[in-house]
Amino acid sequence: MREYRVLIIGFGNVGQAFFELLNLxxxxxxxxxxVTGIIDRSRGLISNPSPGVISEAHTGKLLGKKVVLDQIPGxxxxxxADIVCEFTDLNIKDKGEPAxxxxxxxxxxxxxxxxxxxxxxxxxxDELMELSRxxxxxxxxxxxxxxxxxxFNILDLLPGTRVEYFMGILNGTTNYILxxxxxxxxxxxxxxxxxxxxxAEADPSLDIDGVDPALKAVILSRVIGWRHRFEDVEVQGIxxxxxxxxxxxxxxxxxxxxxxxxxxKPIPLERGGNILANVSRNLNALTLKLDTLGEITVVGPGGAxxxxxxxxxxxxxxxxxxxxxxxxx
Amino acid sequence: MREYRVLIIGFGNVGQAFFELLNLxxxxxxxxxxVTGIIDRSRGLISNPSPGVISEAHTGKLLGKKVVLDQIPGxxxxxxADIVCEFTDLNIKDKGEPAxxxxxxxxxxxxxxxxxxxxxxxxxxDELMELSRxxxxxxxxxxxxxxxxxxFNILDLLPGTRVEYFMGILNGTTNYILxxxxxxxxxxxxxxxxxxxxxAEADPSLDIDGVDPALKAVILSRVIGWRHRFEDVEVQGIxxxxxxxxxxxxxxxxxxxxxxxxxxKPIPLERGGNILANVSRNLNALTLKLDTLGEITVVGPGGAxxxxxxxxxxxxxxxxxxxxxxxxx
Numbered sequence: 001m002r003e004y005r006v007l008i009i010g011f012g013n014v015g016q017a018f019f020e021l022l023n024l025x026x027x028x029x030x031x032x033x034x035v036t037g038i039i040d041r042s043r044g045l046i047s048n049p050s051p052g053v054i055s056e057a058h059t060g061k062l063l064g065k066k067v068v069l070d071q072i073p074g075x076x077x078x079x080x081a082d083i084v085c086e087f088t089d090l091n092i093k094d095k096g097e098p099a100x101x102x103x104x105x106x107x108x109x110x111x112x113x114x115x116x117x118x119x120x121x122x123x124x125x126d127e128l129m130e131l132s133r134x135x136x137x138x139x140x141x142x143x144x145x146x147x148x149x150x151x152f153n154i155l156d157l158l159p160g161t162r163v164e165y166f167m168g169i170l171n172g173t174t175n176y177i178l179x180x181x182x183x184x185x186x187x188x189x190x191x192x193x194x195x196x197x198x199x200a201e202a203d204p205s206l207d208i209d210g211v212d213p214a215l216k217a218v219i220l221s222r223v224i225g226w227r228h229r230f231e232d233v234e235v236q237g238i239x240x241x242x243x244x245x246x247x248x249x250x251x252x253x254x255x256x257x258x259x260x261x262x263x264x265k266p267i268p269l270e271r272g273g274n275i276l277a278n279v280s281r282n283l284n285a286l287t288l289k290l291d292t293l294g295e296i297t298v299v300g301p302g303g304a305x306x307x308x309x310x311x312x313x314x315x316x317x318x319x320x321x322x323x324x325x326x327x328x329x
Numbered sequence: 330m331r332e333y334r335v336l337i338i339g340f341g342n343v344g345q346a347f348f349e350l351l352n353l354x355x356x357x358x359x360x361x362x363x364v365t366g367i368i369d370r371s372r373g374l375i376s377n378p379s380p381g382v383i384s385e386a387h388t389g390k391l392l393g394k395k396v397v398l399d400q401i402p403g404x405x406x407x408x409x410a411d412i413v414c415e416f417t418d419l420n421i422k423d424k425g426e427p428a429x430x431x432x433x434x435x436x437x438x439x440x441x442x443x444x445x446x447x448x449x450x451x452x453x454x455d456e457l458m459e460l461s462r463x464x465x466x467x468x469x470x471x472x473x474x475x476x477x478x479x480x481f482n483i484l485d486l487l488p489g490t491r492v493e494y495f496m497g498i499l500n501g502t503t504n505y506i507l508x509x510x511x512x513x514x515x516x517x518x519x520x521x522x523x524x525x526x527x528x529a530e531a532d533p534s535l536d537i538d539g540v541d542p543a544l545k546a547v548i549l550s551r552v553i554g555w556r557h558r559f560e561d562v563e564v565q566g567i568x569x570x571x572x573x574x575x576x577x578x579x580x581x582x583x584x585x586x587x588x589x590x591x592x593x594k595p596i597p598l599e600r601g602g603n604i605l606a607n608v609s610r611n612l613n614a615l616t617l618k619l620d621t622l623g624e625i626t627v628v629g630p631g632g633a634x635x636x637x638x639x640x641x642x643x644x645x646x647x648x649x650x651x652x653x654x655x656x657x658x
Contacts, residue, residue, distance in 0.1 A: 021621065025489035148622050150486045157479045157486070159647035160354035161640065275628050278607040292350065292640040293477050296629035299604050301622055311490065311621040318488035
């Protein structure tokens, strides 16, 4: 059985779920994935973690050697991992740092990388692609858009097609809030419920002001080949939405882009005329308009669930394994 | 630029669309696909066809050397093609023949094969897989389920997942008829309209009696790993459907399977509770229930359009090219 050494950076909900999923599925996948290290700001540096690390991780206490943030790039560089999986939190203010430093350090030191963090991908797309080419290592980031539900990677199944536009519901929290508002709740009540269910953060502004779907729209655009940047996205959130004002149409927070323009804003959709109008609760959806097929749509869970995002990283991991096998690198 | 020789069997709507699409996209794909031959029952054997063959093909007259059906396997065997693309018509009575003979002859003589014909795949799945292994050549058949819209091949993007069940609208003709019946037409009026639009055949029984989606349900089941055969499918068509009888629920012709059971029948679905309830006109859709993600759904055009099915064959072609490159075979 082939062997791959994996280093995990960030051991919160997603990192832990990934560690569990990897142990659960590696025999099925026929690959001996060995997690040689876990680095987490609060839980420390854990070398060669045993499966039991999960029950301890839930407590949040220090599990390994205490780590100072500045040391992390050095640990990555010196690691013997084949693949670095980066699961740290989004940081908008610092434009995806320190995650970008972790990813670029990993690529430079000959490791393939996986991230579920939108920041480094949305803010440093060109640099990451350039490093990937230069050091002949892969970077994958499926989990940044719609968790494990196929989104931009569905284009791998559609060779030769040209994307004319996309249109999506890329944020589960706001979709949940809007759904509940149609069921009679006020915005504040729906938000509170979303927070209680763990869909929304204590500070929910990234979701309800449309920043999260804007970052995802940038990532989708870049994968498709359009050069939109975060600053180019016209963004309007859902704070002022009046769900009663549009008759039979239903308001959805829509991310839309074509080669010329990208926006995130609440749009009223015909219930009968549009699949997206019927995507409710915290589901996500993406419609791609293709030259040869017309519109195709994928609907599924977004990023709210830990296991759904871990599946995205597993998908990326197997992509890398298959390509490494093929390419002999 | 890498070069691949392609032999086309069957030059009706799909074969012609594929020939056009190949010429349109091959530069974009960076592969020099050369169609070295076309074999068609009525249009004859055409060696090294020029792009102009398309305008002549529309007339339906004999374009090449007259062909007797029995000669076709010999032509396939002697062809210097790398890849055989089989676009002949479905034949239920003869359990996918003569297409199965064409495909097995191609595999035995060292060619990769693509088919859009449900018959040989649904009736001879094990034999085709065994030939593929034995002769170390690939067989791809994306176009048999939902044309170019990702269906079973979406599982390539979901490694390690287990499918618990699927549920789909796999026939565009019946979905169109049901949609129009909800808009006030009688069954007969809706059927006539579907025929006028080219969605339904002159003999529409394969669609409206559920045979077409039953074959697709078998193919999906086999790809997933379940061993359902065509004879195992409980099939009920839409001839006796009364669309007024189910209140707010909407009737769809649903193909459903899990490890134990497979059926095709009209099922009333809650408009608000199910994505499939809102898939209308001649669109197709497939919901997969996965252990790590829950339900994901793909919606898009099915097999009615010639270009949509040609895209499926192009997807298969590029899959083969990529794997041949990797595997060196």
